[in-house]
Amino acid sequence: MIAKQVLEERLELFLRKAREANIRVTPQRLAIYRVVAASEDHPGVEEIHKKLHRNFPTLSLDTVYRTLRLLEDLGFVNAVGPRRETLRYDANTKRHHHFTCLRCGLIRDFEDARLSALKIPAQTRVLGQPQDLRVEVLGVCNACLKKNPKKK
Amino acid sequence: MIAKQVLEERLELFLRKAREANIRVTPQRLAIYRVVAASEDHPGVEEIHKKLHRNFPTLSLDTVYRTLRLLEDLGFVNAVGPRRETLRYDANTKRHHHFTCLRCGLIRDFEDARLSALKIPAQTRVLGQPQDLRVEVLGVCNACLKKNPKKK
DNA sequence: TCCTAAATAGTAATGATTACCAAGTAGGAA
DNA sequence: TTCCTACTTGGTAATCATTACTATTTAGGA
Known part of the structure; x- marks a missing residue:
């Protein structure tokens, strides 16, 4: 697990930068970023979606994809991993x-x-x-x- | 373009190793490997297929995929490139x-x-x-x- | 030349990713 | 606090790359 303090720093930065970039901070976006930011093993889209299902039963896969692309564009996450694998994300920049x-x-x-x-x-x-x-x-x-x- | 001599060395090695591994050397396999081995910009599946269409009008996409996986398993090519892109291959080992x-x-x-x-x-x-x-x-x-x- | 296991072609199936649009909501203005 | 509007989301359909399937063909040895 990621140290609690690191996670909080990341979330704080996210909130600040999102406001600067005029990006709406929706519960979905925050939750998706939190999963990536808290993870050590670079989760994939499916895994993120599953992990959030308890708290967001209606969360759509498309939203996860869209949000991760957004986060990537903003520089909060990077897509990583070998060819021949599905997309995985890393919040350690x-x-x-x-x-x-x-x-x-x-x-x-x-x-x-x-x-x-x-x-x-x-x-x-x-x-x-x-x-x-x-x-x-x-x-x-x-x-x-x-x-x-x-x-x- | 790759130097002619390098290309010939690669093809020769391929023929030798293929025999050692009891892999049949079909015209399709040789042609597919030749395209990758002769290229400098790491072609993708679609590009290889298109390039061979003149000489192999019936070559199927599946054969290209299968052959590249085989070549990868045998160590003749590597899948390379960034996430968010389709597969590309490199014959420089x-x-x-x-x-x-x-x-x-x-x-x-x-x-x-x-x-x-x-x-x-x-x-x-x-x-x-x-x-x-x-x-x-x-x-x-x-x-x-x-x-x-x-x-x- | 013949034989057989292995390979191919053509196409269907799969699986990941993206597009679409009606409905919902964040966030600023009044 | 309430309202308004542009931005987001959900649900699903569409797309695109990749893989599976099977009848047919072929490489390579006898």
Whole structure:
């Protein structure tokens, strides 16, 4: 679980920035952001929808999709994860890195000072205007290793 | 374009490895691999299918999908690209990195000795068994900058 | 040349994502 | 507090990428 204080900081920032951007703060938007912001394993759309069903029985999938796209445009979340997987979202917008399980798609954050200090290589300017650099480690998570340790 | 010699090396390796793996070398498979291996911009399924239509008028989309999955399983290609995009494939299995355009999805390779020398951080072992480390630079490509230089 | 398991073509099915529109609501104005 | 309006939502239909299915074809060895 995310530390309570971090979660509250994120929610506070969200409220402030949303007002600045003239975005209405609806209960749905707040709830959806809260789920992403409170999660450590980068939930997908379906999972978010299910998790909110108790409190919002009528919440539509479309709203979840729309809201996540909105949050992404505003910079509150990032879509992450490997190809061949459904969309997953990450509310940690600080510089960090992802460990992704090749079998089950689990994504966990990790920190590494050396990776975070990496500069965008100058030769990418030949290709265009670089904006961000991401590092991703692929592997097999502990749960999957336990289920079936054999390689491949 | 990829250097002719590199392309031939890749095709040769493919033929050899396919025999070793007891995989039939059909004209379709060879042609599909050739398109990916000869391309610099990491084509998608639709693009590959279209490109082969002249020589294989009856080639089915399903065959393209199936073949690419097979090639991926055998380690000849990797699925690459950002979330929110359709599948794209890369036949360069040497250590290298990607520049991805946030607007049009274009993906180009680039080399960087410092990035290629990166070791997988030890702390990821807590999360599972890491196998690979990928670096991706996100930005806007030259063509998109030309079309519309304004940011965002 | 023949045989058989493996591969393909064509199309249907699936599953994720997006579009649409009538109904509801946040948030400012009176 | 009440009202008003533009913005949001819910529910569902439509779309699009990907995968499954099956009859037919073919690669590659005997």
